[in-house]
Amino acid sequence: MPYRQRITFLILIDSLFIITTILVSSMLLYETILITDQELYITAIALLVSYFIFSVKYKLYKKVWEYASIGELTLIIKIVGLSILTTFIIQQLIIANSYLRFLIIICLLELLFIGGSRFSWRVVRDMYFKQEKNKKRTLIIGAGSAGIMVTKQLFKNKTADLLPVAFIDDDTSKHRLDILGIPVVGGITEIERAVNEQQIDNIVIAIPSLNKTALNNIIKECAKTSARTQIIPMLEDIVAGRVSVNQFRDVQVEDLLGREPVELDIDSISGYISNKVVLITGAGGSIGSEICRQVTKFNPQKLILLGHGENSIYTIEMELKELYKNHPVEFITEIADIQDSKKMIQMMTKHAPDVVYHAAAHKHVPLMERNPEEAVKNNIIGTMNVAKAASLIQVKTFVMISSDKAVNPTSVMGATKRLAEMIIQDMNRCSKTKFIAVRFGNVLGSRGSVIPLFKKQIQNGGPVTVTHPEMVRYFMTIPEASRLVIQAGSLAKGGEIFVLDMGEPVKIVDLARKLIKLSGYTINEIGINFTGIRQGEKLYEELLNKNELQNRQIFPHIYVGKTTDIYMNEISDIVSNFERTDRSTLRSLLIDLANKQSVSTRNTANVEKVKIPITG
Incomplete structure (x- = not known):
């Protein structure tokens, strides 16, 4: 909806809610609708004007309600509370009397109607996306801020083909809890069980602070499953606007073999x-x-x-x-x-x-x-x-x-x-x-490196050729x-x-196995052939x-x-x-x-x- 139409629509809806709460409160408290009562008109005008003044001040109408959270709820409580307080003061000044019980009931009903209307948008959206068919059931590794951000983005993006259904996190205080309506089903060691129980098609690693050792451990657990494993982009690429948070990439062997960055002088x-x-x-x-x-x-x-x-x-x-x-x-x-x-x-x-x-x-x-x-x-x-x-x-x-x-x-x-x-x-x-x-x-990845050759062989259906099962390289x-x-x-x-x-030397045959698994195949599907050491080569460098x-x-x-x-x-x-x-x-x-x-x-x-x- 265009911005002006959206603002107009929300103002009309909120006005209707406020008037309705006044009438309903009057019926509940006084068992009658005092339409002609001057005090009721003054109360209605005071409530409407003060509510919209505070809404503009705190930018209530600039919120995107399909992603409403605790922050938005707090804002609604503040605006409604301030408008009720302002109306109470106006009643004292103009009417020389105040109707405290009347205003309390109005306050509760406003929170119910206005807050409920906003959050219902999010509930409907979440239910709509979670019930969508033909999406790949996805396990999010990492229930921290990055994992939550990824999950929100996947719910938001209608064209995304991934559906988050579970979290994995080593923080035991989160286990058996729901985050964004999605359960945290265990730690890293329970990835294989979670994939089988939740019928997972895709795994997304959403822990940007991972070091190489921890990433290797996660990949080792993911490799026990048939699910495709992907990783979120680098945070600097997201911040720089080069990629969005839901542009996942496949885990590369470079992620596993590279070391932590060296701080240069x-x-x-x-x-x-x-x-x-x-x-x-x-x-x-x-x-x-x-x-x-x-x-x-x-x-x-x-x-x-x-x-x-x-x-x-x-x-x-x-x-x-x-x-x-x-x-x-x-x-x-x-x-x-x-x-x-x-x-x-x-x-x-x-x-x-x-x-x-x-x-x-x-x-x-x-x-x-x-x-x-x-x-x-x-x-x-x-x-x-x-x-x-x-x-x-x-x-x-x-x-x-x-x-x-x-x-x-x-x-x-x-x-x-x-x-x-x-x-x-x-x-x-x-x-x-x-x-x-x-x-x-x-x-x-350099020209002549074994990794591009292995990738090409895997793309062609295999087999991957390794010179000797004991050959290692740095x-x-x-x-x-x-x-x-x-x-x-x-x-x-x-x-x-x-x-x-x-760092530590790596067996070439282990490197081949990792590449095959990261490419979404099993060793049996691609195969590994040993061709023998070529002239001039050594087993150990x-x-x-x-x-x-x-x-x-x-x-x-x-x-x-x-x-x-x-x-x-x-x-x-x-x-x-x-x-x-x-x-x-x-x-x-x-x-x-x-x-x-x-x-x-x-x-x-x-x-x-x-x-x-x-x-x-």
Whole structure:
């Protein structure tokens, strides 16, 4: 109903109610309707005028009554009470007499008629929605403010296909109580029973403050059922207006594997990025593009997006210009190949960056096993070109993105990454630039990551292919890895290999099972096939050699490894001769050199998996 029509309608209804209460009260008290009595007219006028004055003052007619609650009831009591008090005073002043019992009966009847009429709208609405057919019976996990808000929104939205029928909450004081007419049927451990008893089709997790451990526990219980599990959006997205509270999303594996956010040292990061020129190689890649997003938040003067693929660079440029259109950052794109040493010198000289993040690399293990010469070109020669160009113009800080596969490498990709680390450590010895490397494991959702592959296989009906039932990997979200890379740059003194704490390793087969369950299937429906370990792969990845390990944490989730031996002469020999070397020999040369140890460290090195202690 249009606003003016709605106000007019409510005023007419309330006027009718007030007049009716006066007449009914008169009949009840005096057994007659004193229509001609002057006192009755004065009382009626006083009641009507005072009621509408207080209604306007307290904005009674701006309330949406289909969602009436205790607050609205309190408001009606206040307005009716004030109008009765005002009428009592007017009776004393004009009539020189007052009819207290008469006014008390009017007050009670007004509360009944006016309050009842408002709340009947909500009762009718609730009954209408709760009786609607063809809606999916939904279990709301969390009977707090977020769960209640979700439930109200689902009742309000006529197009929503979810019907809340029960709450789950670990607060025992709420058990066996009804909230919004919906029972709280137990705690988290009773999810399976509740789903079976209530014939639940959907589960909505409505606890925005959940940490990863608690979410994992809830998902584990939900996985015992056949109900589809969803989660409410992030609160910041709701507040920012990007999504509404009832735009649920499926639980992603990222929700389960990611850790709690790391609090960054904003001052130290701003000190070396704000109002500076920053260049990022591989800016169109998974890690490079996220570093672009994170760096932009610190308002650099210029951000140079350098990459070999024009489509990916164009995509990240358009995204940044849209996301940060109000930031005073100049975005500059450069299409260039890091294997072109002259072009790298030209780019560095042209833009004179203060900070370089070197994220360009070949990282696909099986592909590099079949093409070791390309890994040498990109990961070794490319790194050498970018590092030398940075040193030439005296860039302040150079951060190279490395990999856990550089530790005791068994693959071409890991070996070339380890040799690239040696190159930047050697450059640090003879340059005014601070060169560092940052080493971490798999990032969720990156190109070449196992998770997108699993999702595609599940969408195609399976089976999901896993190389080995005992294979484990470290995982980190792309934003978290990128933030810690930027933080590591602020901690650089030069020559360090920073290692990001990846948390506990995850079995790949367990990851596959979780993805299958989260996608709404059973393991039997999709299936898991074991294909065997591919060349260059390890069952366990490591983050530090034992001879590299320092038992201290310099920042939450960031460790620094000791400098080990550097073999620049041998690296130069490989770079000079790799084009004349067959692939099998080249592969052996790379892996042998990357694992080479001096006599002083040979006895302390260990190829076993090293667990990094958490001390912060």
